Amino acid sequence: MLEVRDLRAGYGAVEVLHGVDLDVGDDEIVAILGSNGAGKSTLNNTISGLFPPFGGAIRFDGEDICGAPSERIVERGVIQVPEGRRVFPNMTVRDNLLLGGYRRGRANRKRNLDGVVAVFPRLGERFTQHAGTLSGGEQQMLAIGRAMMAEPRLLILDEPSLGLSPLLVEEMFGLIRRLHEEGLSILLVEQNVMESLALANRAYVIENGLITLSGPADELLDNPDLKRSYLGL
Amino acid sequence: MDACANLTGHGCGIILASIINGTMTGAVYALVALGLTLIYGVLHIINFAHGTLLMLAMYGVFFLNQIVGVDPYMAMPVILVAAFLFGYGLQRYVIGKTSHGRDEITLLVTLGVSIVIENLALFFFTANERNIRVPYELAGIDLGVTYLLVTQMAAFGAALLITATLWMFMSASDTGRAIRAVAKERQGARLVGINVEHIFALSFGIGTACVGAAAALLAPRFAISPRIGYTFVLIAFTVVVLGGMGSFVGALVGGFIIGIAESVGGLFLGESLGQITISLIFILILLLRPSGLFGEKLR
Ligand SMILES: Nc1ncnc2c1ncn2[C@@H]1O[C@H](COP(=O)(O)OP(=O)(O)OP(=O)(O)O)[C@@H](O)[C@H]1O
Ligand SMILES: [Mg+2]
Numbered sequence: 001m002l003e004v005r006d007l008r009a010g011y012g013a014v015e016v017l018h019g020v021d022l023d024v025g026d027d028e029i030v031a032i033l034g035s036n037g038a039g040k041s042t043l044n045n046t047i048s049g050l051f052p053p054f055g056g057a058i059r060f061d062g063e064d065i066c067g068a069p070s071e072r073i074v075e076r077g078v079i080q081v082p083e084g085r086r087v088f089p090n091m092t093v094r095d096n097l098l099l100g101g102y103r104r105g106r107a108n109r110k111r112n113l114d115g116v117v118a119v120f121p122r123l124g125e126r127f128t129q130h131a132g133t134l135s136g137g138e139q140q141m142l143a144i145g146r147a148m149m150a151e152p153r154l155l156i157l158d159e160p161s162l163g164l165s166p167l168l169v170e171e172m173f174g175l176i177r178r179l180h181e182e183g184l185s186i187l188l189v190e191q192n193v194m195e196s197l198a199l200a201n202r203a204y205v206i207e208n209g210l211i212t213l214s215g216p217a218d219e220l221l222d223n224p225d226l227k228r229s230y231l232g233l
Numbered sequence: 234m235d236a237c238a239n240l241t242g243h244g245c246g247i248i249l250a251s252i253i254n255g256t257m258t259g260a261v262y263a264l265v266a267l268g269l270t271l272i273y274g275v276l277h278i279i280n281f282a283h284g285t286l287l288m289l290a291m292y293g294v295f296f297l298n299q300i301v302g303v304d305p306y307m308a309m310p311v312i313l314v315a316a317f318l319f320g321y322g323l324q325r326y327v328i329g330k331t332s333h334g335r336d337e338i339t340l341l342v343t344l345g346v347s348i349v350i351e352n353l354a355l356f357f358f359t360a361n362e363r364n365i366r367v368p369y370e371l372a373g374i375d376l377g378v379t380y381l382l383v384t385q386m387a388a389f390g391a392a393l394l395i396t397a398t399l400w401m402f403m404s405a406s407d408t409g410r411a412i413r414a415v416a417k418e419r420q421g422a423r424l425v426g427i428n429v430e431h432i433f434a435l436s437f438g439i440g441t442a443c444v445g446a447a448a449a450l451l452a453p454r455f456a457i458s459p460r461i462g463y464t465f466v467l468i469a470f471t472v473v474v475l476g477g478m479g480s481f482v483g484a485l486v487g488g489f490i491i492g493i494a495e496s497v498g499g500l501f502l503g504e505s506l507g508q509i510t511i512s513l514i515f516i517l518i519l520l521l522r523p524s525g526l527f528g529e530k531l532r
Binding site for chain 2: 048049070071075080082085086090091098100103146150
């Protein structure tokens with residue numbers, strides 16, 4: 001579904017990704033693990049078309065989307081829930097959700113809105129509240145709800161559990177599993193190594209802009225290198 | 234009546250009259266300020282070309298009237314659309330392309346654009362003042378305390394109508410939502426598939442269209458010259474600062490306050506000193522409430 005080949009990307013003159021190869025197959029959950037500053041968000045944002053890549057290739061369903069503007073990428077169904085949520089603070093929950101269907105899924109907007117409210121009743125209760133006044137957890141729900149409005153084919157989640165209480169983290173992983181069971185392909189960036197590997201089909205470890213480890217999630221779970229660097233074992 | 238006279242040396246009637254007159258003009262100030270505040274709210278830049286674009290639009294109205302014989306009010310839709318397209322193109326293909334997203338460059342580019350346009354206007358249109366004569370120039374209704382001109386009422390009504398329409402557009406349409414989204418969260422906007430450059434240009438275009446509409450409303454009442462823009466844009470700046478940068482309601486309320494202040498101030502201090510009231514208000518806001526009456530929300 002998604003093929004990333006030898007991707008080099010960064011900001012201005014600074015190269016952050018030095019040639020990343022990555023695949024997400026149909027109906028897969030793929031986890032990306034890596035320490036702070038490894039380049040995970042840079043990878044996501046380059047796939048989403050927020051920053052032009054320096055080189056390499058990105059294909060979605062065989063189609064070249066490398067360097068395409070973000071609205072073209074959203075149009076194809078690659079939808080990202082970014083790190084830090086990036087909801088529209090000056091707008092109501094309802095307007096935020098409606099904007100989720102701005103470029104894609106517009107025809108079913110009403111139905112999708114009901115769907116999101118069914119998954120997150122909390123958002124329904126706060127329909128007319130400004131997003132900036134929501135709690136962190138509620139904002140995360142809103143960001144995911146907004147993404148669902150676009151009828152994603154590939155959902156990119158950048159640290160969705162960041163800043164959530166342990167109980168909400170559990171809920172979040174439950175939700176991701178459910179979305180996957182409903183047939184969604186997911187690219188999951190997480191610091192929660194154990195949880196992500198338990199959930200994912202495959203995983204990549206990224207360090208200093210390079211993939212250093214990859215494979216089926218259950219194999220990585222037993223990998224001594226990974227254990228050493230991430231779990232301190 | 235006498236109470237007023239004792240306090241002010243004027244009758245209540247004449248004060249009431251200048252409040253009414255100020256309100257009429259204030260609506261147009263609000264319209265000009267609305268354009269400025271919209272551009273500021275979305276692009277976070279102060280558009281120094283705003284007044285120049287107003288001047289250009291007033292010449293548009295003037296020439297349509299002189300050459301084609303179109304009534305200024307009838308010219309409004311044409312000027313409005315032309316101003317929108319001009320503003321859209323200016324942002325998308327000139328300001329946006331040259332500024333590389335850096336605010337200080339943007340500022341200089343709008344300043345440069347305004348200097349170029351103004352000098353072209355001086356060259357082609359000369360510094361002579363032009364007046365549009367309409368047959369209903371002196372028509373109006375007698376309210377007792379004052380005689381209200383048709384041109385004043387038309388300006389008031391049309392300015393309010395446009396403001397209301399823009400308000401509805403901003404709060405209930407998809408494009409309006411996209412504009413508000415871009416104003417506060419550009420990256421989030423891109424991630425829902427909003428073309429941010431298009432929205433920038435659209436906002437600049439709408440802001441310029443406000444000025445285009447205002448031009449049609451002002452042209453029958455003010456002499457047109459290449460420097461006319463300054464008068465109004467200075468007032469518009471005051472209105473925007475008073476109302477709160479980026480605030481729609483602020484622009485509307487501020488427009489009325491400034492319109493009334495100018496007219497009542499003129500009554501006490503004389504026509505030419507009346508402008509001082511505006512500057513005084515400006516300084517007072519900066520001292521007492523720099524964020525303006527309505528903070529900095531974009532609605
Ligand atoms: N907008 C930017 N401009 C310049 N440099 C940036 C920008 N965003 C990120 N960087 C740099 O790129 C590198 C990778 O950052 P990135 O955000 O991709 O890391 P990350 O893996 O997502 O980290 P984290 O787990 O902390 O979110 C860092 O060194 C960071 O300083
Ligand atoms: Mg990150």
